[in-house]
């Protein structure tokens with residue numbers, strides 16, 4: 001076991017301890033102040049968490065406040081550097097009145113614990129993957145549909161920024177669960193890794209693939225003949241190493257950063273999907289913000305759309321190069337014919353999603369498809 005994985009064991013221990021804390025928090029107000037061990041972008045005073053009630057006037061128009069933004073990734077990875085940049089800009093724009101603490105994966109539990117914590121108001125802000133709330137917000141599963149979004153990153157960027165289906169309609173669906181998605185952004189194209197070379201849908205036959213919690217992911221891999229297993233990513237390296245799981249999907253920077261390539265012989269650049277993350281706020285907290293504070297949050301989130309596009313691009317390019325340099329994982333890039341074959345195999349799942357998945361809004365799906373077609377011209 002390398003140092004990296006010892007780090008995961010420590011993290012899992014902290015997840016267990018913090019899960020107990022989460023239960024104790026139940027609907028809490030975020031006043032708990034743990035030593036997270038993460039790089040602190042905020043200050044060390046007690047958190048006032050909330051709309052600023054009772055806090056003192058600190059700088060110009062802004063009352064002093066402290067927020068926390070929890071992420072699902074480790075220091076240096078895209079979600080975490082996003083949270084740091086968000087913190088830096090909020091602090092600058094409010095003349096230091098408002099500070100934001102960026103928290104890394106594991107500091108407050110697993111990805112599902114973190115989502116729950118945001119919903120309960122235990123943290124104000126989170127970078128969240130829709131895949132972990134697919135059971136609660138069925139329409140959010142739209143992001144786990146293979147070959148729905150284009151492969152062109154600029155086009156995905158445009159769709160995520162401008163889509164009304166996502167930024168208005170889907171946002172409302174999340175808000176019913178106290179999650180306000182302030183922005184959707186891509187962490188890059190996902191690749192498949194496995195110890196088997198996957199070049200056509202039938203190569204998936206009999207493989208067990210790790211997925212997030214979204215039920216639709218089961219249907220997608222079922223269409224190729226594979227079975228799925230839900231796991232937190234912190235358990236994934238060991239599962240791949242011990243071959244209790246055969247394959248996984250993630251953006252390339254993350255495959256390299258989490259060292260999955262060390263225990264996988266092949267990486268397929270399949271074009272099957274991109275990894276969407278959401279910048280989210282607890283809905284009641286966000287709605288209760290003073291207008292000037294809300295405007296600063298909205299402006300910062302908007303600015304960071306382009307910033308994070310460049311950041312993920314840089315990290316994905318470096319990750320691909322590092323995997324190639326390391327040399328033990330063969331990189332297979334799908335050609336147009338292979339993509340067409342997979343696209344055809346997954347069509348029944350698109351229809352199944354629209355017609356049969358309980359709780360989804362077919363109009364939202366149709367609207368998003370229309371918006372995608374407008375951008376791609378197909």
Ligand code: 6CS
Nearest residue numbers: 072073111233250251254
């Ligand atoms: O595979 C996962 O679950 C993790 N992947 C990424 C790119 N970010 C966080 C997430 O939990």
